[in-house]
Amino acid sequence: MNAIIVEDEFLAQQELSWLIQQHSQIKIAASFDDGLDVLKYLQNHQVDVIFLDINIPSLDGVLLAQNISKFADKPLIVFITAWKEHAVEAFELEAFDYILKPYHESRIVTMLRKLEASHQQNLPGQNAGGPAPRNTAMTINLEKDERIIVTDINDIYYAEAHEKMTFVYTRREEYVMSMNITEFCSRLPEEYFFRCHRSWCVNLSKIREIEPWFNNTYILKLRDLDFQVPVSRSKVKEFRQLMRL
Numbered sequence: 001m002n003a004i005i006v007e008d009e010f011l012a013q014q015e016l017s018w019l020i021q022q023h024s025q026i027k028i029a030a031s032f033d034d035g036l037d038v039l040k041y042l043q044n045h046q047v048d049v050i051f052l053d054i055n056i057p058s059l060d061g062v063l064l065a066q067n068i069s070k071f072a073d074k075p076l077i078v079f080i081t082a083w084k085e086h087a088v089e090a091f092e093l094e095a096f097d098y099i100l101k102p103y104h105e106s107r108i109v110t111m112l113r114k115l116e117a118s119h120q121q122n123l124p125g126q127n128a129g130g131p132a133p134r135n136t137a138m139t140i141n142l143e144k145d146e147r148i149i150v151t152d153i154n155d156i157y158y159a160e161a162h163e164k165m166t167f168v169y170t171r172r173e174e175y176v177m178s179m180n181i182t183e184f185c186s187r188l189p190e191e192y193f194f195r196c197h198r199s200w201c202v203n204l205s206k207i208r209e210i211e212p213w214f215n216n217t218y219i220l221k222l223r224d225l226d227f228q229v230p231v232s233r234s235k236v237k238e239f240r241q242l243m244r245l
Helices: 009-022 037-040 061-068 084-092 107-123 180-184 233-243
Strands: 003-008 026-031 049-053 076-079 096-098 139-144 147-152 157-163 165-169 176-177 195-196 200-203 207-212 218-222 228-231
Touching: 003 009, 003 037, 009 049, 009 107, 026 037, 037 061, 049 061, 061 076, 076 107, 076 147, 084 096, 084 233, 096 107, 139 176, 157 180, 165 180, 180 195, 180 200, 195 228, 195 233, 200 228, 228 233
Parallel strands: 003 026, 003 049, 049 076, 076 096
Antiparallel strands: 139 147, 157 165, 157 200, 165 176, 195 200, 207 218, 218 228
8 A cells, every 4th residue: 555645844744654654554655745746746656545734835735635536546635734624625525534733643543544444445356246435434333223323424413412311413313322422522533523512512514604692602503404503602712713713
């Protein structure tokens, strides 16, 4: 499995390269600190995965990923960034994963294992007679009627605390998890979900409208659902920074 790293901070580039070499069989074919150089490289070289920073010169990571998404044979993209607010764009581009800096070794190891498993499934003959696997492996197990439903992370709109239980809502379904909301939220990728209130956690990509509310707080209106999620006063500052308000 061949990869390239696109990162303009030398130390971060070296750290990521070391982690990849220590915890996987992935080969780093090249490293870049400029987006246009990557496009030139990809014209003559094929790679399986790109570890892509967002804040890079010439062509930022999101624009670079948009260009790559048009390739006939698309490599997997793992965003590596200090900016949480680009997670929605990453979802839209079907990024394989979204890693926040500073790196946490356990998080990197989990991502590398998913990458190698996905690559193995895509090898010729591995899925004969079956559907092609999805690039994105971000799922969570939800409980309904004593069954375990494997659910895509992006299908979750919000979660709500009910004493020691957590109610989880998708567009059409409601699930009841036998754990408190703090424990449930710890299972969600923080790049995509925000604990906006003591009793609520929201999928940032599902926010349709941010409406000012009393005491300088906000009410969040969600796409597809006739429901509003509050932002508590203690979370307003973090929310404003996150959404660049």
